[in-house]
Amino acid sequence: xxxxxxxxxxxxxxxxxxxxxxxxxxxxxxxxxxxxxxxxxxxxxxxxxxxxxxxxxxxxxxxxxxxxxxxxxxxxxxxxxxxxxxxxxxxxxxxxxxxxxxxxxxxxxxxxxxxxxxxxx
Numbered sequence: 001x002x003x004x005x006x007x008x009x010x011x012x013x014x015x016x017x018x019x020x021x022x023x024x025x026x027x028x029x030x031x032x033x034x035x036x037x038x039x040x041x042x043x044x045x046x047x048x049x050x051x052x053x054x055x056x057x058x059x060x061x062x063x064x065x066x067x068x069x070x071x072x073x074x075x076x077x078x079x080x081x082x083x084x085x086x087x088x089x090x091x092x093x094x095x096x097x098x099x100x101x102x103x104x105x106x107x108x109x110x111x112x113x114x115x116x117x118x119x120x121x
């Protein structure tokens with residue numbers, strides 16, 4: 001079962017995504033505090049990160065860089081989900097593997113996750 005860590009400061013988003021992805025068979029952990037994301041990642045060792053960009057420090061760009069700088073997560077797929085315009089190129093430059101703009105379709109999210117982690121679930 002693939003493990004996914006969702007980091008977003010909006011509790012409604014993490015609740016919705018957590019329930020949806022759990023129903024698809026993924027083991028989902030969420031945190032609404034980006035400052036705790038690295039410690040949660042250390043414990044969980046997720047197969048995929050889903051990050052928002054606009055969060056209290058560290059923001060999603062910084063968190064992406066932090067994950068890429070950590071040898072344990074350097075190759076773990078990162079999917080950015082954000083309402084921030086024009087962040088796709090910056091996110092991928094920092095090492096994110098995918099990007100979805102809010103609002104997005106849940107089927108589109110599921111397809112993107114399958115693309116990034118395949119059939120690990």
